[in-house]
Amino acid sequence: MELFEVMQRRRSIRHYKPDAVEPEKIRRLLQAAFLSPSGRNIRPWHFIVVDDRSLLDQLANAKSGARPLKTAPLAIVIAADEDTTDIWIEDSAIAAEHIHLAATDLGLGSCWVQIRGRQSITADITAEKYVQKLLGLPQSYRITCIIAIGYPVETKRPHEPEIEWDKVSHNNYGKALKL
Ligand SMILES: Cc1cc2nc3c(=O)[nH]c(=O)nc-3n(C[C@H](O)[C@H](O)[C@H](O)COP(=O)(O)O)c2cc1C
Structure with a gap:
C-alpha cells in the first residue's frame, strides 16, 4: 500500500477475530518498530x-x-528504559505509531491502549505498575502504551486527508497560510 493510503486506512479497531497473527506478520511489525527514529539514536525500547x-x-x-x-x-507492549534517555516517551510513541501503521499495511486491525499516566481499574496502583508487575519488566522500563493487534471484526471508513486550516499558521501564530 502507498504511505498515504495506509495513513488514511489506519483506524482504531477494538474488536478482533480469534485467529492468530502469523509469525511472518509479527516479524514485520517488529521490523517496523525497529525502523523508528529515536533521540540521539539511543533506541531505548523493549517490545513485549x-x-x-x-x-x-x-x-x-x-x-x-x-x-x-x-x-x-x-x-505489543511498548516499553523504554528511562535510565538511558529523558525522551523515552517520544521514542516510544513513534515506535507505537510505526507498529500501528504497519499493522494496517499488513491487513491487520490495531488500537493504541494508553498506559502511561493512567490508573489501574482497582486504582490502588498505576496501570503502568500493573503491567510492569504482570510482565516482569524492570522498574526503569517505562510503558507508554500497548498496541492491540488482530484481524478486525469491525470495518471502519478510511479517513479523508483533510487539513484543519484553523490549526495551521504561516510564520506567526494566527496568520493564515495560503497555498
Ligand atoms: C495517545 C493515544 C491514546 C489512546 N488511548 C486509547 C485507549 O486507551 N483506548 C482506546 O480504546 N483507544 C485509545 N486511543 C485511540 C483513539 O481513541 C483514536 O485514535 C481516536 O479516537 C481516533 O480514531 P482513529 O484511530 O480510528 O482514527 C488512543 C490514541 C492515542 C493516539
Missing part, C-alpha cells in the same frame, strides 16, 4: 509480544479503556 490469552485478558484489566485487549489475539 504477548499472545498468551490469559496474559491478554489480564492486560485488558490494566485500566478502563483497555477493552481492545479483550478480543485481540496479539499485543
Whole structure:
C-alpha cells in the first residue's frame, strides 16, 4: 500500500477475530518498530509480544479503556528504559505509531491502549505498575502504551486527508497560510 493510503486506512479497531497473527506478520511489525527514529539514536525500547490469552485478558484489566485487549489475539507492549534517555516517551510513541501503521499495511486491525499516566481499574496502583508487575519488566522500563493487534471484526471508513486550516499558521501564530 502507498504511505498515504495506509495513513488514511489506519483506524482504531477494538474488536478482533480469534485467529492468530502469523509469525511472518509479527516479524514485520517488529521490523517496523525497529525502523523508528529515536533521540540521539539511543533506541531505548523493549517490545513485549504477548499472545498468551490469559496474559491478554489480564492486560485488558490494566485500566478502563483497555477493552481492545479483550478480543485481540496479539499485543505489543511498548516499553523504554528511562535510565538511558529523558525522551523515552517520544521514542516510544513513534515506535507505537510505526507498529500501528504497519499493522494496517499488513491487513491487520490495531488500537493504541494508553498506559502511561493512567490508573489501574482497582486504582490502588498505576496501570503502568500493573503491567510492569504482570510482565516482569524492570522498574526503569517505562510503558507508554500497548498496541492491540488482530484481524478486525469491525470495518471502519478510511479517513479523508483533510487539513484543519484553523490549526495551521504561516510564520506567526494566527496568520493564515495560503497555498
Ligand atoms: C495517545 C493515544 C491514546 C489512546 N488511548 C486509547 C485507549 O486507551 N483506548 C482506546 O480504546 N483507544 C485509545 N486511543 C485511540 C483513539 O481513541 C483514536 O485514535 C481516536 O479516537 C481516533 O480514531 P482513529 O484511530 O480510528 O482514527 C488512543 C490514541 C492515542 C493516539
